[in-house]
Amino acid sequence: MSEIIKIKKGLMIKLQGESNRTVSELNSLKYALKPTDFIGVFPKLNVKEGDKVKAGSPVFFDKYRDNIQFTSPVSGTVSEIKRGAKRVLLEIRIEADSTNDFVDFGAANPANIDGEAITEKLLQSGLWSCIRQRPYSVIADPTQSPKAIFISGFDNAPLAVDYDYVLHNKGEVFQTGLDALAKLTKGKLHLNLHANDTQTKVLLNSKNVEINLFKGKHPASLVGTQIAAIDPINKDEVVWTVNVQDVLTIGNLFLKGKYDTEKIISFGGSEVLKPHYYRAKAGVSIQDMVSNNVAKGNLRYISGNALTGTQIESTGYLGFYDNQISVIPEGDHSQFIGWIMPNLGKFSFYRSLFSWLMPKKSYRLDTNLNGGARAFVMTGQFEKVFPFDIYPMQLIKAIMSRDIDAMENLGIYEVAAEDFALIEFISTSKIDIQSVVAEGLEFLRKEMS
Amino acid sequence: MKILRDYLDKIKPNVEKGGKFHYLHSTFEAFETFLFVPRTVTKKGSHIRDSIDLKRTMFMVVVALIPALLFGMWNVGYQHNLSIGVDASLISNFFYGFWLVVPIIIVSYVVGLGTEFIFAQMRGHEVNEGYLVSGFLIPLIVPVTTPLWMVALATIFAVVIGKEVFGGTGMNILNPALLARAFLFFAYPSQMSGDKVWVAEKADAYSGATPLGELMTATDKINLPSVADAFFGFMPGSVGETSTLAILLGAVILLWTGIASWRVMFSVFIGGFAMGWVFNQFGANIYMNDVPAFYHLILGGFAFGAVFMATDPVTAAQTNTGKYIYGFLIGVMAVLIRVLNPAYPEGMMLAILLLNVFAPTIDYYIVQSNIKRRLKRVKQIAA
Numbered sequence: 001m002s003e004i005i006k007i008k009k010g011l012m013i014k015l016q017g018e019s020n021r022t023v024s025e026l027n028s029l030k031y032a033l034k035p036t037d038f039i040g041v042f043p044k045l046n047v048k049e050g051d052k053v054k055a056g057s058p059v060f061f062d063k064y065r066d067n068i069q070f071t072s073p074v075s076g077t078v079s080e081i082k083r084g085a086k087r088v089l090l091e092i093r094i095e096a097d098s099t100n101d102f103v104d105f106g107a108a109n110p111a112n113i114d115g116e117a118i119t120e121k122l123l124q125s126g127l128w129s130c131i132r133q134r135p136y137s138v139i140a141d142p143t144q145s146p147k148a149i150f151i152s153g154f155d156n157a158p159l160a161v162d163y164d165y166v167l168h169n170k171g172e173v174f175q176t177g178l179d180a181l182a183k184l185t186k187g188k189l190h191l192n193l194h195a196n197d198t199q200t201k202v203l204l205n206s207k208n209v210e211i212n213l214f215k216g217k218h219p220a221s222l223v224g225t226q227i228a229a230i231d232p233i234n235k236d237e238v239v240w241t242v243n244v245q246d247v248l249t250i251g252n253l254f255l256k257g258k259y260d261t262e263k264i265i266s267f268g269g270s271e272v273l274k275p276h277y278y279r280a281k282a283g284v285s286i287q288d289m290v291s292n293n294v295a296k297g298n299l300r301y302i303s304g305n306a307l308t309g310t311q312i313e314s315t316g317y318l319g320f321y322d323n324q325i326s327v328i329p330e331g332d333h334s335q336f337i338g339w340i341m342p343n344l345g346k347f348s349f350y351r352s353l354f355s356w357l358m359p360k361k362s363y364r365l366d367t368n369l370n371g372g373a374r375a376f377v378m379t380g381q382f383e384k385v386f387p388f389d390i391y392p393m394q395l396i397k398a399i400m401s402r403d404i405d406a407m408e409n410l411g412i413y414e415v416a417a418e419d420f421a422l423i424e425f426i427s428t429s430k431i432d433i434q435s436v437v438a439e440g441l442e443f444l445r446k447e448m449s
Numbered sequence: 450m451k452i453l454r455d456y457l458d459k460i461k462p463n464v465e466k467g468g469k470f471h472y473l474h475s476t477f478e479a480f481e482t483f484l485f486v487p488r489t490v491t492k493k494g495s496h497i498r499d500s501i502d503l504k505r506t507m508f509m510v511v512v513a514l515i516p517a518l519l520f521g522m523w524n525v526g527y528q529h530n531l532s533i534g535v536d537a538s539l540i541s542n543f544f545y546g547f548w549l550v551v552p553i554i555i556v557s558y559v560v561g562l563g564t565e566f567i568f569a570q571m572r573g574h575e576v577n578e579g580y581l582v583s584g585f586l587i588p589l590i591v592p593v594t595t596p597l598w599m600v601a602l603a604t605i606f607a608v609v610i611g612k613e614v615f616g617g618t619g620m621n622i623l624n625p626a627l628l629a630r631a632f633l634f635f636a637y638p639s640q641m642s643g644d645k646v647w648v649a650e651k652a653d654a655y656s657g658a659t660p661l662g663e664l665m666t667a668t669d670k671i672n673l674p675s676v677a678d679a680f681f682g683f684m685p686g687s688v689g690e691t692s693t694l695a696i697l698l699g700a701v702i703l704l705w706t707g708i709a710s711w712r713v714m715f716s717v718f719i720g721g722f723a724m725g726w727v728f729n730q731f732g733a734n735i736y737m738n739d740v741p742a743f744y745h746l747i748l749g750g751f752a753f754g755a756v757f758m759a760t761d762p763v764t765a766a767q768t769n770t771g772k773y774i775y776g777f778l779i780g781v782m783a784v785l786i787r788v789l790n791p792a793y794p795e796g797m798m799l800a801i802l803l804l805n806v807f808a809p810t811i812d813y814y815i816v817q818s819n820i821k822r823r824l825k826r827v828k829q830i831a832a
Binding site for chain 1: 450453454482483484485486487488489490491492493494495496497498499500501502503504505506508509575577578579616617618619620705706707708710712762763765767768769772812816819820822823824826827830
């Protein structure tokens with residue numbers, strides 16, 4: 001085992017409503033695929049309303065890369081195709097039936113087949129979409145060979161799922177998934193674990209991978225941080241990233257020949273009465289979790305964590321890459337001379353408020369912006385939560401001015417929008433920095449293609 | 450508070466688009482957000498946000514300036530009574546200064562904010578909080594005898610030419626408050642320097658020059674204030690600049706809250722001391738020989754500039770390494786101007802303005818080294 005990599009920069013945000021380590025079954029009949037979960041995908045439908053689908057049947061594919069398809073997590077009927085403004089595809093809703101039919105992709109031992117066969121199987125089953133690449137943070141290109149594949153084996157974002165718990169007793173499935181991924185790169189398959197918090201043998205004893213140990217505050221668990229610390233991305237290089245729970249899904253595909261997206265998700269947040277884990281499939285409706293288990297009031301439902309997640313309705317669906325649902329209060333109230341008040345219940349990275357006096361306290365944070373949008377005034381703050389060898393403010397400004405050379409020079413290929421979530425959180429100027437970065441990456445991707 | 454909130458909500462439609470007084474939108478918004486942190490919720494990106502905002506940040510700087518202001522008010526009275534040979538009480542000294550300084554503060558805020566409001570209105574953007582600090586700084590860096598109309602003129606110049614032509618707070622190149630002072634210094638030199646302006650209504654026979662002013666003209670014997678007098682601030686000078694102790698109290702607040710950069714602050718002091726020490730080694734004239742290096746740090750506007758002016762995040766270098774260089778050069782330049790330039794007894798203002806101009810260049814080279822490092826990574830792999 002290598003030496004421990006310490007991430008010194010960052011910030012732990014403690015939110016109320018951490019989930020209990022107990023798992024409930026979630027037998028919802030409502031599912032949806034959301035093309036908007038996939039950056040850069042232009043969806044073309046394989047199905048129409050009323051069609052029957054099996055688990056693993058293709059539902060839509062990418063117009064520009066038609067071998068990348070997206071498959072149904074359950075067997076059932078396409079109940080509704082929801083479109084938004086300009087007929088943008090928002091949701092393909094599927095009503096599950098009780099037959100549990102699935103497409104048989106055929107079990108195979110990854111050790112006995114080559115990388116091409118593995119890629120083919122992943123593409124057919126729709127599981128290829130689990131593999132994302134940097135730069136641009138889009139679904140990987142199956143014709144490329146990445147210089148390395150990275151898996152973050154822990155999550156210290158607010159209210160995150162405990163992967164130690166999730167992987168309990170799933171050693172065989174996980175190892176099968178890793179074996180498959182290892183064949184997709186000539187470089188290393190990195191599994192990045194927390195030096196103290198990772199206890200489970202499933203992770204620690206994984207084979208066929210390079211295990212790296214990390215320590216430190218959030219964003220130590222973000223795969224972008226880990227890549228930067230282990231083997232930073234250079235221009236014209238590509239690395240791939242996969243979520244831990246998706247490794248299990250890949251493992252199941254090779255063990256059972258089945259597209260089985262079952263994972264453990266956390267349902268937490270200050271407004272959840274009994275926060276705990278659920279066993280659920282990708283794209284499940286959160287309706288059954290929400291009913292009778294949230295506080296009254298105007299609430300925000302987030303698929304993902306409070307820093308990087310997506311806002312959904314109380315009847316919305318779990319995002320494809322997300323492992324948690326967070327429920328926090330909306331902050332649509334104004335506070336009298338709030339900028340001068342001590343605000344003891346509020347959380348801040350800065351010592352201008354008092355939360356630094358209570359490092360152990362958990363907070364009930366709402367969605368108030370706590371101020372108005374302003375030009376960048378303060379400097380030297382972003383660097384404190386951004387563990388990259390990159391000047392964040394300069395990169396953000398280069399993106400804003402769409403200066404391609406400057407963006408490249410300042411390291412845009414190494415980052416994804418989520419890497420800027422903490423910067424956005426602590427920003428005094430209240431600028432939506434994650435969307436600035438996301439738009440910049442999209443602009444660059446289109447310019448470069 | 451609910452009554453106030455309800456009233457604001459009631460009149461708000463009038464200033465919104467299509468309302469009767471829509472052209473007052475920015476003004477209304479400024480007052481409304483001053484009274485209430487708005488109910489805006491996050492729409493994109495992180496759903497939760499830090500409780501900090503620019504108002505609180507700027508307010509903390511104002512808090513940090515209060516010790517220097519209070520001492521300055523007292524010192525105005527103390528210097529006046531000293532010049533006429535009256536032994537006045539602490540209270541009467543303070544209120545003598547209070548009544549002279551408060552009008553300057555009022556003029557600075559009313560004129561400055563008025564200009565800001567007009568510009569925000571014309572451009573239809575929000576009124577920025579930056580002037581909360583600039584408006585407080587200007588009264589502290591001028592002689593107490595400055596006529597109010599001059600303060601008003603300088604303020605308008607600073608806000609318009611120093612800030613708004615560049616696009617407002619966050620876009621300016623020069624520190625607005627210092628620019629106001631520079632404007633006065635060059636437009637009305639007789640009101641901004643010499644030995645007549647630093648003490649209010651002084652007796653004619655009393656010298657009233659600042660220690661730095663005396664140093665400038667010293668030929669054979671140097672008449673320095675004691676270390677204690679200089680450190681505590683019992684000497685003539687601009688309203689807020691004399692007491693290093695009061696300024697350091699403010700520095701503690703700024704550093705503790707992390708608002709000001711310790712990198713800039715310390716490197717200014719180090720730069721000033723280093724340059725003073727170099728001059729001590731040369732000892733070419735009486736100024737170089739007889740003024741110990743540390744005196745430069747407690748005389749004149751050095752400490753005030755280091756703590757409150759050089760650290761302005763907008764006009765300082767933005768990279769951490771750049772901040773060391775920027776600060777150090779300010780310290781060096783300030784002492785260099787003091788000792789070598791016969792026209793300017795005080796060099797801090799010009800040193801900071803000069804480095805304001807060079808800060809982007811310093812950053813440029815620091816960022817270039819990061820870029821080179823990134824390119825080198827590629828070459829190493831290729832090799």
